[in-house]
Amino acid sequence: MWLPEKKITIVCGHYGSGKTNLAVNLALSLSKAGKKTVLVDLDIVNPYFRAADNRRELEENGVRCVLPQFANTNVDVPSLPPQIHSVFVGDEKVIFDVGGDKDGAMALGVYRNAIAKCGYDMIGVCNMYRPLTPTPEETIENLAEIEAQCHLAFTALVNNSNLGEETTPRDIEASFGYADALAEKTNLPLLFTAVSDKVKLSTDRPIFPIRDVTKKIY
């Protein structure tokens, strides 16, 4: 199973591609592997369904959380806490959960110099079942907008193609061609395919078993 190696791992990509779910899973995996871990929620775009929903589980598992000051409150104030600067010093591994699209990447760009100095991987999370990124070309267009906005370049891709709770093994297999084409056209390594722990899929490809940590309403 893939684990972040660099000091900083940025989880980035299209709106609704599954970034927060992957970021929370990665942070928990790092912590369970004995690494001091901090999760930074940089999402100033999305009003609901955010890493703050998982704060208790993250902290119980030893993950420090740095969250926007007004996450999950009744106001839309996109202010980020000063504690973010603390993650660039010290020996913690850092997971950045970035807001979707170029709008979300704006907040990331603020920290680009500190991030570049520390060394980073920037993962593009891709889901071909999202209606605005069904093809490699449209996904690449979205990723390019993000890079232009935050002034940081993607270093790797993750295939997170899924249909939520209705995902079948067939749906994931059907995304392999999309993911390979993306990797080829961008010349970026495809780290893994994220597969829900509820989906039974047998494949030789590298997979990352992912748990759905999105808040359940009903």
Add this chain to the structure above:
Amino acid sequence: MAKVLMKGNEAIAEAAIRSGCRHYFGYPITPQTEIAEYMAKRMPKIGGVCLQAESEIAAINMVLGASSAGVRVMTSSSSPGISLKSEGISYMVGSDLPALILNVQRGGPGLGGIQPAQSDYYQATKANGHGDLHLIVLAPNSIQEAADYTSLAFELGDKYRVPVMMLADGALGQMMEPVEFKEVAETALPEKPWATTGTECKRKKNIINSLFIKPDELEVSVNERFDRYAEIEKNETRAEEYMTEDADIVIVSYGITSRICKTAITLARKEGLKVGMVRPITLWPYPSNTLAKVAKTAKEFLVVELNKGQMVDDVKISIECSRPVSFYGRTGGMMPTPEEILEELRKIGGRIE
């Protein structure tokens, strides 16, 4: 078409486009801004118009203008923004103009908050603007329904020449589920001989207006509209019945809350409590007949909403107060858990034994 994974807001926007809507006028407000963002990305690619107006009031009047010209048009907002649109909505009713008006509700009153709520039930069903008026009000409870009822809203609006409101909430707008879209051919859009499309000197001019100089003419116009409302009540009332056949306790709940209630019903049935649900899909026209029918065998009703009990009176009137009706709800953006609802069901269960 294959399924895609979408937020409720995005699915509504895409469904509108597929229903032939090429005109969107709005103003941003959480938790529905994804609709404007989606429209801004998609409309220019398909020859449509997405315009961010200077205010909600301007947006609804642009909708009025576009609808007058006979095109399919929509606007969306969240609770405070819908209040601002109310005047324009009333003018549209008075002018017999169809459009989709979407309310992705958030907590109120006032600026309230950005978390989900259903506290605009009264506004949507009783008084979305001044005058003798009704809107058809559709309340989806899934992303698939949100997409399907978007198409339905345009069809009903055109058929009866009335504005249609879809009453969603922040949770439905923001959550993600798989959805599949019906293809609607552009050519299938109905003729609108009343629209102000230019006479080319070949016909009498059409006038779109809600002002009547003579009171008796205004009365005729209102009465004619109420004849159409009677047709809508007869033909378009929709509700889902869930496990009501043997139910002692019947929950009445709509939208996202009905999903929470379904989980609560599963839990209650495991404890031997016979619970079912009537889910109004049209909040106007209200499914009174369904409730009256169910009241013949049910012992007690429980209304569950994200407000302080705005639908309770509609249930009491529907069943002519023949059974006790109690209420459970959260407000201010808080959501009840299935366990909270189960606790209410246990209390009622203890009473009726």
